[in-house]
Amino acid sequence: xxxxxxxxxxxxxxxxxxxxxxxxxxxxxxxxxxxxxxxxxxxxxxxxxxxxxxxxxxxxxxxxxxxxxxxxxxxxxxxxxxxxxxxxxxxxxxxxxxxxxxxxxxxxxxxxxxxxxxxxxxxxxxxxxxxxxxxxxxxxxxxxxxxxxxxxxxxxxxxxxxxxxxxxxxxxxxxxxxxxxxxxxxxxxxxxxxxxx
Amino acid sequence: xxxxxxxxxxxxxxxxxxxxxxxxxxxxxxxxxxxxxxxxxxxxxxxxxxxxxxxxxxxxxxxxxxxxxxxxxxxxxxxxxxxxxxxxxxxxxxxxxxxxxxxxxxxxxxxxxxxxxxxxxxxxxxxxxxxxxxxxxxxxxxxxxxxxxxxxxxxxxxxxxxxxxxxxxxxxxxxxxxxx
Numbered sequence: 001x002x003x004x005x006x007x008x009x010x011x012x013x014x015x016x017x018x019x020x021x022x023x024x025x026x027x028x029x030x031x032x033x034x035x036x037x038x039x040x041x042x043x044x045x046x047x048x049x050x051x052x053x054x055x056x057x058x059x060x061x062x063x064x065x066x067x068x069x070x071x072x073x074x075x076x077x078x079x080x081x082x083x084x085x086x087x088x089x090x091x092x093x094x095x096x097x098x099x100x101x102x103x104x105x106x107x108x109x110x111x112x113x114x115x116x117x118x119x120x121x122x123x124x125x126x127x128x129x130x131x132x133x134x135x136x137x138x139x140x141x142x143x144x145x146x147x148x149x150x151x152x153x154x155x156x157x158x159x160x161x162x163x164x165x166x167x168x169x170x171x172x173x174x175x176x177x178x179x180x181x182x183x184x185x186x187x188x189x190x191x192x193x194x195x196x197x
Numbered sequence: 198x199x200x201x202x203x204x205x206x207x208x209x210x211x212x213x214x215x216x217x218x219x220x221x222x223x224x225x226x227x228x229x230x231x232x233x234x235x236x237x238x239x240x241x242x243x244x245x246x247x248x249x250x251x252x253x254x255x256x257x258x259x260x261x262x263x264x265x266x267x268x269x270x271x272x273x274x275x276x277x278x279x280x281x282x283x284x285x286x287x288x289x290x291x292x293x294x295x296x297x298x299x300x301x302x303x304x305x306x307x308x309x310x311x312x313x314x315x316x317x318x319x320x321x322x323x324x325x326x327x328x329x330x331x332x333x334x335x336x337x338x339x340x341x342x343x344x345x346x347x348x349x350x351x352x353x354x355x356x357x358x359x360x361x362x363x364x365x366x367x368x369x370x371x372x373x374x375x376x377x
Binding site: 151 | 245311315318322346350
């Protein structure tokens with residue numbers, strides 16, 4: 001409902017260099033002040049500007065009149081179909097928002113969340129480096145290393161003994177007694193059968 | 198923008214992932230023997246627990262004197278050995294512990310390459326294999342007249358390299374074991 005007046009044309013008709021974003025911003029602020037939606041600081045600024053600048057005063061006055069006219073319009077009841085449409089749109093928006101993943105919620109459009117996430121990531125990496133580095137670069141004394149070497153050699157010796165013993169059990173006990181003897185027995189029986197037949 | 202979000206997500210969770218991976222107990226070649234201290238009574242107890250950092254130091258130290266040992270140690274992450282002589286009462290419990298470990302390792306897809314039951318003597322040897330080779334070796338033995346031995350070696354184990362160290366460490370050749 002806000003009426004847009006080409007303030008730039010009004011203001012700077014003879015000074016095209018002033019067609020800048022600053023002037024557009026000022027126009028927005030004048031409109032906001034006129035409609036009563038500007039913050040206190042902007043309102044004061046526009047009021048002061050209008051005191052010293054006749055053009056601003058004129059535009060501000062015009063917008064204020066328009067705003068007053070808009071406000072004075074009688075209230076019309078909103079049609080049901082429009083209300084339904086709005087409700088439908090809100091529901092759709094809710095369902096889309098609910099589908100967003102945690103990551104998207106974390107990092108989308110919320111600078112505060114993004115900053116927090118980045119801060120957490122940095123803390124995490126630094127923490128990891130601090131707590132992990134002693135494990136990687138742990139220093140051992142010469143004596144500790146020599147003891148460890150002896151222990152490793154001893155461990156491998158014991159593994160060797162286990163393998164050696166296992167091999168001797170398999171070769172001397174399992175194979176001759178539990179595999180060789182039944183096979184020999186079977187062959188003897190087969191021989192007996194064949195010779196007997 | 199979505200890619201940036203993914204990168205941020207990765208950066209955020211990357212340290213946690215790395216910390217999780219650095220836990221040796223999560224390694225597929227790790228075997229959990231449980232608490233063996235209840236059996237480790239008396240003087241005949243040997244306990245060796247050497248982790249990657251110290252193993253690498255030993256590997257570096259022995260590089261010039263014993264390159265074969267150094268080479269083999271470089272790929273290891275943990276050497277864990279428990280040797281003890283249980284008394285008569287504890288013998289039964291040690292056997293049941295070995296059976297429990299056997300079930301757990303088989304459930305975790307370890308390959309039992311040796312299983313010997315000779316009278317009351319037990320010898321079990323397992324290897325954990327992956328596409329790149331052996332990732333773990335576990336040995337559990339129990340001799341009622343002698344000792345109980347629990348060994349777990351975690352890391353890339355090259356049986357050829359161990360075979361070359363046979364003479365040095367009195368280890369019989371393992372060339373008869375098929376290397377995957």
